[in-house]
Amino acid sequence: MINPFETQKERELFFTDSPAGQVERALELLTGLYEFKVERGTQANSLRINYDIQHYSLEGLEHALVDEGFRFEDNALRKLGRKLIYYCEDVQYHNLKMPEWQTKTRGREIFVKVYEHHSHGDHDETPKELRDFK
Template identity: 40%
Template sequence: MRERELYKCRTLQLQDAVAARQAAACLAAIGIRSLPLPPMRRLVVSYSLLTHTLQHILLQLQACQIPLHDNALQHWHLKLLVFSEEVQLSNLSTPAPDTKGVQAFSRLYQHHPHGDYDDTPEELRHER
């Protein structure tokens, strides 16, 4: 996985403009960078997946009693994002598959007989 895929930027839709400012202050307390957009009732959050997850951010907002916009589409979108981050984190802990390099296959190929191989005994070849 490339390193840039570990940095996330998410936009959360909040209940009102006051909630956007409060959410920014709440997340700043735990070291998460955010940009409140009060006129649009949104909060833009950026974080590294190695230190924080979207689920951790949502739990922090819930602990600070900051309501998200009650929208079914946003609810399912956030669930999908949380799931995808969990999969990314589990893939980070999975070791790389053990594959042979090109050199191993070329060495095997060099030891096999090449060309037209006839397994007919030598004495029968001359009788034809």
């Protein structure tokens, strides 16, 4: 089962100062997206976005905005942070698409097979006909 709190992401986009008005244009553009929240960020050149990775990824959103002419801050720390987020979201998205193991139905099967292949603690080397002899 997918936990919706694990798929909800909150990120902040940092735009360059030029061209002027990028933040307002991006706010206008992103406001109409399905299951997507956008608001002004903590700094004048930023927007805070909230989305579900089942529908969006930071990499996809940023590439779409760059195609529309927007420019993001490109210092080394921001670049590294974005690349790490891209990777983590990609891995999480693909893990969500993996089928879930049916351990409850197969659990007994698994333990029976392991038990059959391992020696047991009460193993007796005495031949069977001599064990019952008294």
